[in-house]
Amino acid sequence: MTEPLPDLLISPVVQAALAEDLGRAGDVTSQACVPAEARLRAVFVARKPGVVAGLACARLAIAALDPGADFKAIVEDGARVSAGQQLIWVDANARALLGAERVGLNLLGHLSGVATLTRAYVDAVEGTGAVIVDTRKTTPGLRAMEKYAVRCGGGVNHRFGLDDAILIKDNHIAACGSVGEAVRRAKAAAGHLMKVEVEIDSLAQLEEALKYGPDVVMLDNFSLADLAEAVGRAKGRAVLEASGGVSLETVRGIAESGVDVISVGALTHSASVLDIGLDAA
Template sequence: MNLSSLPAFMLEPLVRAALLEDVGRAGDLTTDAVVPNSHRATAVLVARQTGVVAGLDLAMLAFRLVSQDLEITVERADGSQIGQDGIIATLTGPAAAMLTAERTALNFLCHLSGIATATASMVAAVRGHAAKIVCTRKTTPGLRALEKYAVRAGGGFNHRFGLDDAILIKDNHIAVAGGIRPAMERARTSAGHLIKIEVEVETLAQLEEALRLAPDAVLLDNMAVDDLRQAVAMVAGRAITEASGRITLDTAAEIAATGVDLISVGWLTHSAPILDIGLDFRES
C-alpha cells in the first residue's frame, strides 16, 4: 500500500487543541498528584481486537507535545493489519507524560483505526470486482482530512474533500434549478476545464436524460440491484458510475457485481465503531 502520511503542520494544531481541551486550566490534577516527574516507565499501545491501524502519527504527536523525552518505537505502521493483543508501538520515558497524553492519543488512534478497519471490511467484501470503495463528505467537523486519510489507510479511496473539488449536482440542486437539463447546462457554462461534473439520478429515466448531456460521472442513488445493472449497461463506459445509498457489508458484493465503478459509503466516516486500543504499562 502506498500510503503517504499527512504533514505534521496539518496535525499539530488539531492535537494541540485536543490536549488543551483535556488538560484545561489547571493541568492533569491526578497525574500531578500521584506520579513523580522523575518516574520513568515503559508502556505499549495494544490492540484489544483485530483491525487496521490509522492515526499513529497523531498519537505519537500527542505524547511528544507533552514530553520531548519520550522514545517511541513503532511496531505496526498506519495501514497495517493488527491482531488482538498485537503491539502497535512501545513508549519509554516519563510516566507522567504518557498518562497526561494517553486519552488524547487514544481518542485519535482508536477513532481513525476504526474507520480504517471498517473500510478494509468493505474493500474485502467487494474483492474480485472492479468497484472501488469511496468515502463521502459525511465527516466530523474539523477532522475531514484525518478521516479521509483513515479511509485510504483501510484500502479505500476518497470522494470530494469539499464543495470546491468538483461539481456534484444532487437532487435538491435539480429541484431548485428546474430539472436535470438546466442544472447541467448551467454547470457546464460555469465549470473550468479541469472541473468534472457528476449528476445524481434516482431512476433510469433520469439517467437517460442525464446521459444525453454527457456528464463525467453519474451517481446512482438508492437504486435496486437490477436497476443498477441496467444503469451500467446504459452508461456503457461513457461516464463513471457511482452507487450510493445505505450500502452495507451485506449488500456491497451484490452491488459491486452490477459493474459499477464506485461504491460510496457514508457510514465509514460518520458511524464506524472505534478500534479498541489501550495503553498498558510495563514497569522497567
Template sequence: MYITGLPDLLIEPIVRDALREDLGLAGDVTADAVIPPRARFKAEFRAREAGTVAGIDCARLAMSLMDAQIRFDILKPDASEVAPGDVIARVEGNARAILAAERVALNLLSHLSGVATLTRTYVRLVDDLPTRIACTRKTFPMLRGPQKHAVRCGGGHNHRYGLNDAILIKDNHVAICGGVEKAMEMAKAAAGHTMKIELEVDSIPQLKQALPFRPDVVMLDNFSLEQLREAVALVKGETILEASGGVNLDTVRAIAESGVDVISVGALTHSAPVFDIGLDAV
C-alpha cells in the same frame, strides 16, 4: 500496503486542540498529585482485537506535544494488519507527560483504526471485482483529513474532500435549477477545464436526461439492483457510475456485481466502531 501519512502540519492543530480540551485550565491534576515530577514510564500501545491501524501519527504527536523528549517507536505503521496482542507502538519518557497525552492518543488512534478496519471489511467483500469502495463527506467536524486518510489505510478510496473539489449536483440543486438539463447546462458553463462534474439522479429517466451532457460521474441514488444493472447497460462505460444509498455489509457485494464503478459508503466515517487499543505498562 504502504500509505504516506498526513503531514504533521495538518494534524497537529487537531491534536493540540484535543489536548487543550482535556487539560483544561489546570492540567492533569491527578498525575500532578500522585506522580513524582521526574518519574519515568514505559508502555506499549497494544491491539486488543484484529484489524487495521490508522492514526499512529496522531498518537505520536499527542505524546511529543506534551514532552518533546518522549521516545515513540512505531512497530505497526498505518495500514498494517494487527492481531489481538500485537504491539503497535512503544512509548517511553516522563510519566506525567505520557499519562496526560494517553487519552487523546488513544481516542484518535482507536477511532481512526476503527475507520480503517471497517473500510477493509467492505473492501474485502468486493476485492475480486473492479468496483471501488469510497467514503463521503459524512465525516466528523475537523476530522475529515484524518478520517479520509484512514479510509485509504483500509484500502478504500476518497470521494471529494470538500465543496471546492468538484461540482456535485444533487437533488436540491436540480430542484432549484428547474431540472437536470438546466443544472447540467449551468455547470458546464461554469466548470474550468480541470473541474469534474458529478450529477446525482434518482431514476432511469433522469439518467437518460443527463447522458447527452456527458457528466464525468453519475451518482445513482438509492437505485434497486435491477435499476443499477439497467443503468450500467445504458451507459456502456461512457461515464463513471457511482452507487449510493442502502449500502451495508450485507448489500455491498450484490451492488458491486451490478457493474457500477464506485460504491460510496457514508458509514465508513460516520458509523465506524471504535477499535480496541490499550496503553499497557511494561
C-alpha cells in the same frame, strides 16, 4: 503503504484535544501521585483485530507534553493487526505520558476503526472491479484525518469539500428546473480540471443526464435490477457511482451490478472504535 499526512495537519487537532482534556489545571491526578521527574515505559496494544491508522496522533500527543520522549512505532498505518499485537513502544516522562494517553488513544482508536471498517467493505467487493469511496459525512475538524484512514483501509477518497468537484444533488436540480439544465450549467462553469457529477434517482433521469456529458452519474438508492440496467444503458459514457442503502450485507450485490464506484457514508460516520490500550511495560 499510504503516504502519511504531514504533522502540520494533525498537530492542531491534537493540540485542541489536549487543551480540552488538560483544562485549566492540568492532570491533577498525576501531579498528586507521580513524581515530576519519573519516567514510564509503556506499549500501545491492539485489543481486537483490525487495521491501524493514526499512529502519528499518539506520537504528537506525547511529544507535545514531552518533546524528548522516545517513541517507536512497531507497525505502519494500514497494517492489519491481531488482538494482542503491539503497535508502539514509548519511553517518556510519566506525567506527560499519562496526560497524553487518552487523547492519543481516542484519535488512534477512532481512525483505526475507520480503516478497519473500510477494509471490510473493500474485502467484500474484491474481484468485482468496484471501488469503495467515502463521503463528506465526516466528523467536523477531522475530515483530512478520517479520509486518510479510509485510504489506510484500502478505500478511495471522494471529494474533500464543496470546492474541489461539482456534485449536483436533488436540491440543485430542483433549483435549476431539470437534470439536463443543471448539468448544462455545471459543464459551462467548470474549468478543464473540474469534474462534474450529477445525482439521479431514476432511469429516466439517467437518459437526460447522459445527453449533457457529465463525468460521473450517482445512482441514488437504485434497486439492483435498475443498477444493472443503468450500467447497460450508460455503456461507459460516464463513471457510475452507486449510493444509498449500502451495507456490508448489500455491497457485494451492488458491486456485481457493474457500477464503477460505491460510496459509503458509514465508513466515517458509523465506524466503531478499534479497541487499543496502553500498558506499562
